[in-house]
Amino acid sequence: MxxxxxxxxxxxxxxxxxxxxxxxxxxxxxxxxxxxxxxxxxxxxxxxxxxxxxxxxxxxxxxxxxxxxxxxxxxxxxxxxxxxxxxxxxxxxxxxxxxxxxxxxxxxxxxxxxxxxxxxxxxxxxxxxxxxxxxxxxxxxxxxxxxxxxEITSLMDAYSFLKTTLYRRLQMEWQHDPDIRNLVEQFKNPKNEMHMQTTEDLLRAVRRVNEQTEQQMRLQLQGYGVxxxxxxxxxxxxxxxxxxxxxxxxxxxxxxxxxxxxxxxxxxxxxxxxxxxxxxxxxxxxxxxxxxxxxxxxxxxxxxx
Ligand SMILES: Nc1ncnc2c1ncn2[C@@H]1O[C@H](COP(=O)(O)OP(=O)(O)O)[C@@H](O)[C@H]1O
Ligand SMILES: [Mg+2]
Missing domain, CATH: 3.40.50.300 (P-loop containing nucleotide triphosphate hydrolases)
Structure with a gap:
């Protein structure tokens, strides 16, 4: 077949x-x-x-x-x-x-x-x-x-896996946009200078660069379900x-x-x-x-x- x-x-x-x-x-x-x-x-x-x-x-x-x-x-x-x-x-x-x-x-x-x-x-x-x-x-x-x-250890590992895959997805998706790529890169670092901790923080930073991009990223996030x-x-x-x-x-x-x-x-x-x-x-x-x-x-x- x-x-x-x-x-x-x-x-x-x-x-x-x-x-x-x-x-x-x-x-x-x-x-x-x-x-x-x-x-x-x-x-x-x-x-x-x-x-x-x-x-x-x-x-x-x-x-x-x-x-x-x-x-x-x-x-x-x-x-x-x-x-x-x-x-x-x-x-x-x-x-x-x-x-x-x-x-x-x-x-x-x-x-x-x-x-x-x-x-x-x-x-x-x-x-x-x-x-x-x-x-x-x-x-x-x-x-x-x-x-x-x-078990709490499994929960923690699953959560960090989710976080890394999210970061990885955004990194691939925005690799050709230097401003956004830079923000995503910073977001990956928990001690980033912009104090972005949650995805909402990242979205707020993206919004300051470009409102349309923020909307686009929100839509992407909706499709990222696991x-x-x-x-x-x-x-x-x-x-x-x-x-x-x-x-x-x-x-x-x-x-x-x-x-x-x-x-x-x-x-x-x-x-x-x-x-x-x-x-x-x-x-x-x-x-x-x-x-x-x-x-x-x-x-x-x-x-x-
Ligand atoms: N639902 C279950 N009930 C009882 N034992 C299980 C169950 N699921 C997995 N196990 C045990 O856990 C072990 C590890 O499973 P495995 O699939 O090799 O884990 P992983 O691939 O995540 O490392 C199995 O060899 C089995 O003995
Ligand atoms: Mg295995």
Whole structure:
């Protein structure tokens, strides 16, 4: 089958390690494939690749680092089948020390190739942290997914990830306008001379340069929504973390955060990791699998506006 339509890219990030980004990315992929879509799950956690293990396959010479460092390979050549119909995978770096430090040109080579994959959905499993390597992969998707767990450290990391992606987006968007670019550059520094702390402060400074630009930036910000998924939910009060990040993002960053769903804390998820089978396949009746179905629905619905 050849595809005339561009695939939809769903990046999965979170700022923090060990919160379930890879598990969720893998299970979103298998869930969407079970609904009849062609899906490629791509391991872009170049420092700690483990997506292949969740699918029970060995890391291979066909991997993203070999692609990034080559000049003649196509990304499609790196795609491997999995046992699950409709789900294919691109492995991360095969335990190469320092693989997380890819060069800017290698990163661009990957980013420019993602959309060439022949499929309906591409799920990006991203690394921890808020480095530009992670944020730039995140920004390849129309609306990325941020995973959080109900812990203050996860909330803080998710918030700083949001802030860095916002800064990065504005920086790219306004790179050809020296005045605005300069303001965005200052805004990035929390100790900036103009005392810009919130996005509203930045907008006020932009307004002093050009009122129209301010309006334009406000419109852009409205389109920058991200989706959040809470993982490892054990009790009702764990959902509070969603409200908190929504309020922080709106108040300080002028960003809307949409609640895309949750995954309960479920011991079958851990068992599935040890069995090297995605949990939606290993435990189709589990609470986690049910919620993954709900999550897939909300991710494939038209982007929240
Ligand atoms: N919903 C869950 N319930 C129980 N354990 C979970 C759940 N989600 C993740 N885990 C556990 O957390 C571990 C880390 O998940 P992983 O996806 O590798 O994190 P990350 O990619 O964010 O570093 C998994 O190996 C699994 O044991
Ligand atoms: Mg991971």
């Amino acid at each position: 050849t595809y005339s339509k561009k695939p939809a890219i769903i990046p999965v990030a979170g700022g923090k390690g060990g919160i379930g980004k890879s598990i969720i990315a893998a299970n979103i992929a298998v869930t969407l494939a079970s609904q009849g879509h062609e899906v490629v799950a791509m391991d872009l956690d170049l420092g700690a690749s483990n997506l292949h293990a969740i699918f029970g396959i060995r890391n291979s010479e066909k991997n993203i680092m070999n692609f990034a460092t080559s000049h003649d390979l196509n990304l499609e050549d790196m795609v491997l089948p999995t046992k699950y119909s409709g789900t294919r995978i691109i492995c991360g770096a095969a335990n190469i020390a320092g693989a997380a430090d890819i060069s800017a040109s290698q990163k661009l080579r990957i980013i420019h190739s993602i959309e060439t994959l022949q499929c309906d959905y591409i799920i990006l499993d991203l690394g921890a942290g808020s480095s530009f390597n992670v944020t730039d992969f995140f920004l390849t998707g129309e609306q990325g997914v941020i995973v959080i767990v109900p 989706k959040v998924v809470v993982n490892k939910v054990r009790q009702k009060k764990d959902f509070q973390v969603v409200r908190t990040i929504q309020q922080l993002a709106l108040k300080n960053l002028n960003l809307s955060v949409y609640n895309a769903g949750y995954v309960p804390y479920d011991p079958t998820v851990e068992h599935s990791v040890n069995q090297m089978v995605p949990f939606v396949q290993a435990f189709p009746q589990s609470a986690a699998t049910y919620q993954m179905g709900q999550l897939a629905k909300s991710l494939t619905a038209t982007p929240a506006a």
